[in-house]
Amino acid sequence: MHASIPDGFVPITRSSPFIDMLGPLYYRLSDDGLEIGLLAEKKHCNSRGIVHGGLLSTVADIALGYSAGGYPDGNRPMVTTSITIDFAGSAGIGDWIVFKTDVQKVGRMAAFANTYAHVGDRRIARASGIFSILDGKA
Structure with missing residues (x-):
């Protein structure tokens, strides 16, 4: 399957050198909240051509933090305290x-x-995160 970027997704504007290296990442606001998207490329895959679990973990961390932080309208400063992830499927180049x-x-x-x-209708991972909200003294 080779997907394209769905309607309504636009590039994330709040970035960093690390996110730039991973991306591009996209977002859209839906009725259910913030959605973060990524078109899988060869650079995202392990030696078997499957999107690396470390990439899924990283993008999950970004999605969790950006959502809890109020992106794109807000920028509540916080850091990840804990993240857990469970893998239930996989993705490949072009997904x-x-x-x-x-x-x-x-x-x-x-x-x-x-x-x-998700890749299409398939749920491939679930992640849960806890974030410490910074009070400006970090």
């Missing part, structure tokens, strides 16, 4: 991978969220 995130709670000191990575 469009989208992370759909559910933010459970954003409190004064911590935020909690889950994200699910």
Whole structure:
């Protein structure tokens, strides 16, 4: 399967040298919240041609943090405290991978969220994250 970037997705503008190296990453706002997307390339794959679990973990961390932080309208400063991920499938070169995130709670000191990575209708990973909200003293 060789996908293209679906309608409504635009490049992420808040980036870093690390995210630039991984990307490009895309986002769109849906009725369910922020979605982060990535078109899988050879550079994202392991030696078997399967998208590397480390890439899925990294993009899950970005999706969780950006969603809990209020991207694109907000920029709540936070750092990842804990992330867990479970893999239920795989993706390959040319697949469009989208992370759909559910933010459970954003409190004064911590935020909690889950994200699910999909290729089409297939759910390939689930990640859960906890973030410490920074008070400007970090």
